[in-house]
Amino acid sequence: MWGTFISWIPILLLSFNNGGMGLTGKVVFMIGFVHAVETYVLNTRIVSAVLKINPLLTLIILYVKHSLFGLWASCWAFRLPFMSTAIS
Numbered sequence: 001m002w003g004t005f006i007s008w009i010p011i012l013l014l015s016f017n018n019g020g021m022g023l024t025g026k027v028v029f030m031i032g033f034v035h036a037v038e039t040y041v042l043n044t045r046i047v048s049a050v051l052k053i054n055p056l057l058t059l060i061i062l063y064v065k066h067s068l069f070g071l072w073a074s075c076w077a078f079r080l081p082f083m084s085t086a087i088s
Helices: 002-051 055-069 071-075 079-087
Strands: none
Touching: 002 055
């Protein structure tokens, strides 16, 4: 989680030095867009392909776990199935 924000620091510093606030704003938008696509599209498809379930069901599971058990349950929602697939 923190790695995403830590990686933004050098990118934002370079964009501010080279293009000012205008370029920095564009870079923030682009990084946010790429991160959203990765999180909500790519990761969902990867998890659903590995577990052989519908991508929408993957998002529903994450939402329900977060609602019932909080942030840490969301983080660990699919860890055990991945571990069992990696072992077998």
